[in-house]
Amino acid sequence: MNALLKTTAIVLEKPENICLSELDLIPATTDDIIVEVEWSGISTGTEKLLWTGQMPSFPGMGYPLVPGYESVGRVIQADDQQRFALGQRVFIPGSSCFVAVRGLFGGAASRLIVPAKRAVAVAENVGEEVILYALAATAYHVTAGLGNEQPDLIVGHGVLGRLLARLAVLAGKQPVVWEIDAQRREGAVGYQVVDPQTCAAAKYKTIVDVSGDAKLLDTLVSHLAPGGEIVLAGFYDTITFAFPAAFMREARIRIAAQWQPSDLTAIHQLVESGNLSLADLITHRASPQDAAEAYRTAFHHKDCLKMVLDWRTRQ
Secondary structure, three states: OOOOOEEEEEEEEEOOEEEEEEEEEOOOOOOEEEEEEEEEEEOOOHHHHHHHOOOOOOOOOOOOEOOOOOEEEEEEEOOOOOOOOOOOEEEEOOOOOEOOOEOOOOOOEOEEEEEHHHOEEOOOOOOHHHHHHHHHHHHHHHHHOOOOOOOOEEEOOOHHHHHHHHHHHHOOOOOEEEOOOOHHHOOOOOOEEEOHHHHOOOOEEEEEEOOOOHHHHHHHHHOEEEEEEEEEOOOOOOOOOOHHHHHHHOOEEEEOOOOOHHHHHHHHHHHHOOOOOOOOOOOEEEOHHHHHHHHHHHHHOOOOOOEEEEHHHOO
16 A cells, blocks of 8 residues: 655644644545645634634534645646646645544645645746635625625725725725724725724715624624615624614624635636735745744734745745
């Protein structure tokens, strides 16, 4: 029997306990590709909940696990249908290819095996910024459905909020973004970012919250125009709200679920055409050897919009 292929991976053994481990990979099938990873991103939403142990239980959840769903690398073994050429750069939204640990997300590793149909070929003139495809697809999904409208107000000016704003501008909208941190109010092009305290009387038809703060819902309802909609695009545990105010406004509350393959395709086309820029969103970079500190920085430093692990630097 042939020896199992190995990878070096970030393993979250339990909340707030990260290590770099060598893992065996489940053998590839004829429909899989093998990818040598160049960069992977750290999510300050989903992965922060895994890090803190606050992620609600759902199928596949548990420790130890390999986090991450934002990976870019080069194909080193193609599938039987030859859908990708050797050496081609691809985006991978995670993997479940590990023998001994859970791969609920599974993108933070030096080498990955993934079904070819899940990978997206990307141009040679783009690099680490492609890890943002998953977040961009999440932003696109918020307004992609029939009858959904671009936001008048976006709550939060992190990476997801900025991508939502950029997509709204592309669609001809000039949204307002609320951001309580003065430093994070910088970087807007085509829209304005303000302190929420300056908008005490403002009303908005469509509000998209990406802050993930469940305690904000009553505040958002108070700023909703009659018949308006609040879209919850962060990740929350338990949400409650005062019914009378929402009743008087005949409020609609919608949850934006996980992006779909069609959203990823749309984002890929927007980026490749040059219409959507992913520039100026990655602020920090680290080697996988420094993963523990990188995760802390990503989750706790306000000046960190997006942290990227550079797998080309591993020893």
